[in-house]
Amino acid sequence: MLFLDIDDTLIDHSGAQRDGARIFGAHCCDAIPDYDYLDFPSRWHxxxxxxxxxxxxxxxxxxEQRRRRLKEIFKDAAMSDTRADELFRVYLRCYEKSWKLFPDVIPFLEANAGSGVGIISDGSHEQQTRKLRQLGIHEYFLFIISAESTGFCKPDPRIFHRACEVAGVTPDSACYIGDNLNKDAIGASEAGLRGIWINRSGAAVPDGVESIESLLEYMPDTVL
Structure with a gap:
């Protein structure tokens, strides 16, 4: 059984967040204290x-985490929840328009279409499902296990074990690929799965960590 992360594994979340923040900041620049076009995406992140x-x-x-972001960005602790929600919806439209798959995703999913593939994600269950649907890859996955739906977030072994239970497999017969070294690769390994770090930036790989720079390096004949 193969499990995958979503953000920065399948979808360029960092790029979408950066581009979405840039568009949102430019749209609201007159109301954002100390706004700087070049610095704002980093500040938002x-x-x-x-x-x-x-x-x-x-x-x-x-x-609430969404609301607190807006209150801090706009330096307005008294901002109403209604206003914060309105502003976040504006950002979401900018962010969602920037969603893109990495080029290796479709070939990888096609190559593994006959295998059991599931999602384990810390993101909002509703939003992560919408990402997969909007980008046309939802049908490749048997199910989505989220921190929101289980009450556990990575690297807690319970979220990995819950995914294995749903899939009807034991951890030692499952594999998890994700972009976060500690939460994904090491977390999955410590939970008894085969944890693989998708290291798209080509950073130095610690001893004992299995790493790939492209999903296409992990082909069907090596899938557990």
Whole structure:
């Protein structure tokens, strides 16, 4: 059984977030304190990472992490939830228009179409499902296991074990490919799966970590 991550494994989330933030920032620049066109995507990323970490640790809800991002970006702690939600919907439209698959994804999924393939993701279950549908790859997957639906986020072994339970396989007969070295590759390995790091940037690979730079390096004859 093969499991895959979504963001920055199948879909260029970082690129979409950067482009979406750039468009959103330009649209709202007059209302954003200390706005700088070149710096804003990095600023948006840093704020998003911080509040997403709070969501994944169970401190706040998924919707609340979105609202807190906007309140910090606009430096308006008194901003109403309704206004924050409205602004985030504007950003989402910019972000979603920027979604793109990596070039190796379709050939890889086609090569593995006859194998069992599932998703394990820390993202919002609804949004991750929508990404797969919008980009035309939803039908390749048997199911999606999310942190939101299980209550566990990577690298907690329970999210990997839950995926194996749903698939009806044991961890030692499953493989997980993801872009995050610690949460995906090492986390899956420590949970008993074969963890593989999709290392698209070609960064140095730590000893003991299985790594590929393209999904096409992992062909059907090596799929567990």
């Amino acid at each position: 840093d704020v998003a990472e911080r509040y997403m970490a709070d969501f994944l640790s169970g401190k706040i809800s998924f919707q």
